[in-house]
Amino acid sequence: MIQTLPREREREREREREREREMKEKFHFVLVHGLGHGAWCWYKVIARLEAAGHTVTALDLASSGIHKSDAGSIASVAEYLAPLINFLAHSVLDHQVILIGHSLGGCCISYAMEAFPEKISKAFFISAFMPHSGDYFFDPEDKCLALACLTAAPIVLAEERINLTPERYGSLPRFYIRCEEDACNFIFDKRALAYNPPHKVFSLPNSDHSCFFSVPDALVRLLLDICAE
Template sequence: MDRLHPRRDKFHFVLVHGSGHGAWCWYKVIARLEGAGHTVTALDLASSGIHKSDAGSIGSVAEYVSPLMNFLAHSVLDHQVVLVGHSLGGCAISYAMEAYPEKISKAIFISAFMPRSGDYFVDPQLLQELVSNGLVRLLHIANHSEANSCEPIAMYFDSKNALQYLYNKSSEEDKCLALACLNAAPIVLAKECINLTPERYGSLPRFYIRCEEDACNFVFDNKALAYNPPHKVFSLPNSDHSCFFSVPDALVKLLLDICM
């Protein structure tokens, strides 16, 4: 099969959420894609959504992305899937691209990280910047081996600042949903690097979607597009960072246009 031009009109999308989110955030996209006859798999990464693990208990990147890896490893697929990663989900789908390139036709990054080999899953310097500007907070636990010492075990979005940075064009209903469902992500993501090779990860076409009203563009687009350019870049007008909330119809149309 030609990965850039698959000869069919129905696709299997695997949707991967970003930090703090879960499969729940894709509900509008899932309904529209399935309504059009496509297959959709939306996953909760470890400690996310309704996954039962606690963020502070996740000990490695491999454990965090294991729901995605297990799906690709054990699913019997009669065709390649389209990976879609939002925000930090870009790192998760990159990990999967390296592991299972034969099961993937293409990867679509939505306002997402597109790491190079050797990059941290979450860049520690960027994490500190996000903590400094108030978007991200750290959850600490006492280190009993060192007196008066606390170390972070998880990171989570500040509710007030999340409304400004992540959902600035989203409806009030979707803002309420997000604030009710957001949870923490494991700090180990800022301690491990990702290994990617040209032969595996690099063999797959990558597409990037910019959200034009994304208040987090300074975090994602500029760096990702400059040093790891994709096959093609698309834009979503009038969309905040959470385009699955703010412009679901336009997002679904663009996903299908990329696949056709």
């Protein structure tokens, strides 16, 4: 009995936190996948956020998921990002959205932050690239590897630089979620955390690169806790 009381108290505290979250502001999350993925990869996260009463928009970037474009036909970064940019440009919203980018999706949401800072309240980078102005979407020296291994990769992403300004991109709060068991952390630690530090870094225990699969409950709890602060 003595051993079970702490667990019962912790479960009750978690239930209380859930009740508090349900009573707080509802958010609109826009989910942006990484290279080789699509909106489908977020399905566990979408279900949990919607069950908590939040609005979720998950997009297929050009040539990704069920988008009908062919990767080889993508002629520019703007064309690759058109689904995201068109959503932000043409949606009639009475609220700001929260952008979430995974992996290369970090570059994608950075582009959107520069274009539409007035429509965005904050951005989350989950095991993601967080570029500095003048960076390529991915390093040109990786182009040959991408050609060999990623048949769905628009190679134009290694040929264009992203331009970001302190007045637009830099005006928005950026939060980085570091997946503790991600084998790619040595890359992201250098190209995101050290090179272009965010406002705050959070760790997600027991999570690999695809945390939306491995720890969706913990990921959603962390997102909502940060948003509620």
